[in-house]
Amino acid sequence: MKKPKVAFFDFTCCEGCQLQVANLGEELLDLLGVIDVVEFREVMSEKWEGDFDVAIVEGSITDAHGAERIKKIRERCKVLIAYGSCATIGGVNGMKNGFDLGEIGKYVYGSSYHFFPTEETRPVHDVVKVDYFVNGCPIYLPEFKEVLKAALQGIPYHVPDYAVCVECRLNENVCMYEKGVSCLGPVTRGGCNSWCVNNGNICYGCRGMVSNPNQKGMKDVLTRYNVPLDQIMNKMGMYNRCREKK
Amino acid sequence: MHKDMSINVEYLTRVEGHGNIVVNVREGRLEECRLDIIESPRFFEGMLRGRPVFEAPHISSRICGICSCGHTLASIQAAEDALGVTPTEQTIKLRRLMLNYEILDSHILHIYILAVPDLAGAKSVIPMIETHNKAVRRALRMKKEVNNACDILTGRHVHPITAIIGGFTKLPRTGDLKTMHNLLTGLRGDTEATLELVSTFNFPVFERETEYVSLVSDGPDYPLLSGDLGSSEGIRMNKKDYRSMTNEFIVPHSSAKHTKLSRDAYAVGALSRFNMNYDKLHPLAKKTAERLGIRPRCTNPYLNTVAQLVEWAHCLEESISIIEELMRSGVDYSQELVVGVNEQKKIPVRKGSGVGAVEVPRGTLYHNYDIDENGVIVDANCIIPTNQNLHNIEHDMEKLVPEIMDKSQDEITLALEMLVRAYDPCISCSTHILKVSFVNS
Amino acid sequence: MSSSQYVILRKDNFDGFISRLSKLQKLVAPVSKGHNNFSFEEVTSGEEVAVRYIPTILPPKKYLMPQRETLLEFNVSKGLESTPVVEHEKTTIFGVHTCDIAGIQCLNMVFSTRPRDFNYLTRKGATTIIGLECNDYCDEYASCALVNANLPNGGYDLFFTDMGEYFIVHVNTQAGEDIIEAAKFFEEAGDDQLKALASLREKKREIFKNEVPIDPRKIPELFDKSFDSKVWEELGERCIACGNCTNVCPTCYCFDVKDEMNLELKGGRRYRVWDSCQVEPFATVAGNHNFRKERAERQKHRYFRKFRYHVDKYHRLFCTGCGAGGAAEPAWLG
Amino acid sequence: MEKTVINDSNYRIRKGKVIRTRQMTPHEKLFEIALDGGRSLDHEPGQFVMVSMFGVGEAPISVCSSPTNRGYFELCVRAVGRVTGTMHRLEAGDEIGIRGPFGKGFPIRVLEGNDLLIVAGGLGIVPLRSLINFVFDNRRDFGKVHTLLGCKTEGDILFGDELERWMKRIDVHYECTLDKAAPEWAGHVGLITTLLPGVHLEPERTFAIVVGPPIMFRFVIKELLAKKIPESQILVSLERHMKCGMGKCGHCQIQDYYCCTDGPVFNYSDIKHIKEAM
16 A cells, blocks of 8 residues: 655644654654655655645644645645644634734834734634644644544544543543632633643643533533633633634 | 856755745855745734733743743743742752753754754655664654653643743652653663764864853853853843843844844854853763864854754753752642632732743743733743844855855755754744844834 | 451551552552542552542542553454453552442442443452441532432442541451451451440431432432423533533443554554543434433433433442532532 | 453454445445354344444444345445444455344244334335345245335435335335435335325234334324334334443433343334433
8 A cells, every 4th residue: 555645834833733743752653654754844855746645734824825825735635634723723823813913013023014914813724624623732642643543544533522621520630710720621622631730730722612612501610610701701812812703 | 166056945944944045146256145034923922912921931832832941931030030939949940950851852853853864964854764763763762751751840842831930830749750860861871872973973164253142150050041141252241131132133034033242143052052151061061072072162053963962961961960859859849839820819910021031942042021010911022042043144154155166056055054954943933023122212 | 246347457557557558459549639629549658548538539430440441452454353351450449438339339230230341340350449438428519318328338348437546447358358467457346346336327327317308219200200300401501511420420331432543553452431421422323313412411311320210220329429420510409 | 550351352353254345325335244254143133233443443233134144244334424434445355343243133033923014214224124034034924014115315225126126026015205206206205104004904913113213203103003003013223322232331322221232123112101212
């Protein structure tokens, strides 16, 4: 069997998800036994002109150049995997959407801001069709492996659609609300094995929201712990700003 | 020999971020030589405004996945400076450990995956799986083990979880210290093998005098986490005055800003630190330097990779010592923090301005926040090591190209690519963070 | 009470006993996690053990029925090869409250019913259970008297009752006796001590009163009448479908079976993981028909599984009154 | 943690080989499977097996062939999920993992000597084909046989060639109706309930066997009861999500019953009070 050709691409992001892949260690060699990596800018000089089977895309689309580039990539690949919060939900880049783009440009670049044209941040699936999603900032490697294997096997991967709380409880963490601080676990999609709460921090919502949250039930929980709704909404604005369509 | 030549290396590979090298030679004279940065901007400093400073380390960690521990630490330092928080000794020790892990992880990535292929004459690390299987496996193993140790301390290396303003949300247990100790001492053999491998390489011969900038201190430690700002031209100033140290200016071809100090350009990073603070390196690191034949002051930028290996040896040994100290003294778990975004005001909040200056793998990183009385950020500024090196790289190229003009275009291209790669530039974070500052206006 | 079945462990020997026990085989016990939260974790000394604790975040069922366990290993590289396996480790669980013991007894019934589940049964055989009596209610969520789980009722090897200066220990099985033999800290219980135990039990009868004003024997009947009640919709409105209630329940045992390939796509394993009837995909068949689409229907299903469905099949309620479900989620049968 | 092989595990897989495949419609494919070593599956009509696609998972699939066929059995699979989708890539010669058979099938001993009214909606024909072929192979054990089939469109009809043979048999009454038909369709058009009034039967000696989508049961059973067929002589086969096949995993629970061990074939009189059943 011919090895499928796989290419990695990055758009506006910190490239930490590529680094996560590099953190597979020697497992990378197992992976390279079944796929043929044809482009991976951060580790390879090689370029690939032809089509490929799987494109693994990191980062948000934040300018016209990016939008054009992702469309060309989509045309060249059979399967497109969006990985990392920037690609799947817009992530921290979405915070920009809360500002006037001209104003924020001037703040950062001063009078030469027009050299750096920018558009509203979009997740990849708002521009082209995405076949697989690997959520998280950064991606959770065990999930990335599952998705990649599913893509190579040609079977669907179902992103968990339950709250982070499910996994958090299974990890026997003391609930952050019981510790007196608020956490986005109850409305955020699981699949990360409650990574941040396992390490004593709160959930910041990097995997996006569950698709069918019980808003009334959630408000009950907030009331129970005296958490103001706007405090939660402000936290949601860190990763999930792109959900708010103008 | 007169010739015309135009080199345009688009999307320079094997460095983080998007950069182009442009070289124009007309009739044997170098007309233009520049490093274009074409990464789309991310406006982090703009986006930080209006957010509680307690979110700043989490958000600004996302500036760069490679240096996310460094950004977190610089951000924490700036925030604590603004808030007037003094970290405990234990916290400082653990932060030094965290920074060491980052340098270890980043340097090994650079040495093996970004630099060694050039020196071994390979396109990339991928074909080396066949030709240098043992070395590739060793590289992946070294990176993984450091990464595993960092995971124990910070939850994960890419965008660390446990390090927050005030300290750590989770402190390593006795078993964790033991595991980290085993992981690190287990790397000594691989360090030796790496040393042997690197000593077989012939690095390009090229020298250019420049100004070297890094943190300096009067203490005994190799200054990475704290210190004053110093340069090889004898300048020394407090981190509060970082703007006078960096003197940012705009060049038209790059979305990353350039910097200078006493000369046309200055350098930061492993080689600068090596040149500035050689005396404070761990004895084993000095020995490594001797075996690799590198001495301060070294003015061959290609040897930045060698300086990184010296620093690897230093950070490995220093990490082992820190862990051994913690094993002896025990960890005070009452310092474990539950803070969230400080909604309970457990950490007192005040109006203020603060600067963080930290030596991250590629050089000195500055974060600077102004916060209001509610702890909300009103102004933010970050200056990235790669930004500081860009101008120096261009000056290197301007000196290098005429020296090698008789070589083929491919050879020149490779020499230039290798030069840029030797600085291990993290272009992605340098453009994410561009900000015009109005110091003089 | 026959005195030969009772021994005494003085409190100053507790630490010695726990460390000795931890050297015999893996020992787990409730430990404090702060903020009035507890969990069963591996211990090696007495001071780590929380002798007074409220129900742990997860019940000790996690040792008999791990959250994730491999059932089968397979290889597809040259023809199909597969081997069914069981993962097990000799484990002593110290400090199990009567509610959690009742939960394990429920699981024993389910997995011993044909077709028998050999993975569970193998692990059951490798597990030693040391109970610990609740002299008083642990928290306001408990309703153990309702389901008669506040007093010891078998299901353990040893059973500890805290008598202040000492523990009085009921030796229930050969495995329990072996522990008493191996750890040299025990002395035979005297008449006074047996009397003290009897009077403690008497006092417990005063403390533990049926918490819910219904006759427990009438519960199944009551549930039969409530199938179409509005109460389920009210529950459904408040439920956030987090699955916590089933994960923390000592008698919930539903699981999902999944496959995992190794990265080189040649071999892998089939494993089972805890699943929850509260999450949407649980009763959804291929083609997307969900037989319990509404949160209200799923909550109803959970309550009926505790109080109605299993009564005919296993002749017991599948609620142990531990209150963990109620603590994990505000909605509780009041 | 120790790991031991357990030979009596319920999760042990029997190896089989795909002998032949046939694409029946764009969505359904038929697999003829022989177990390793030529052993027979020994199933009853109405039972199901768990099919393994290693690395993808397991799915419950009804056996659609009669146990009178020795040496092989057949599965008719619609590609709707991960496992069934992967199964469709199998071709003759490929290996396959099988567990089972599981569940209670149609009670043959009870049915013998009676008339049968078999009502199939859509994919319901799949488990029923096992029974129908068994009945034909043992035709003398049964009285009159009525077979009613309802499908969405002509393209959805499964086993068309066999149906034609059934139609030609004089010892079976067969009718088919479509929800939506092209003008050239000569048969009935309308819901399957419209066929029932035309069936002449002796209710006291007739067993009705109904398999179809959830929505169909209620309407068909109402008609059957109107035709005076005793409740205890109505059999249904239900579909549920299943993971273990042994009444443990909980996915297929229908109130008091586990579909995988108490069913999938149920007697209507046993489940008529079970509100979640139909």
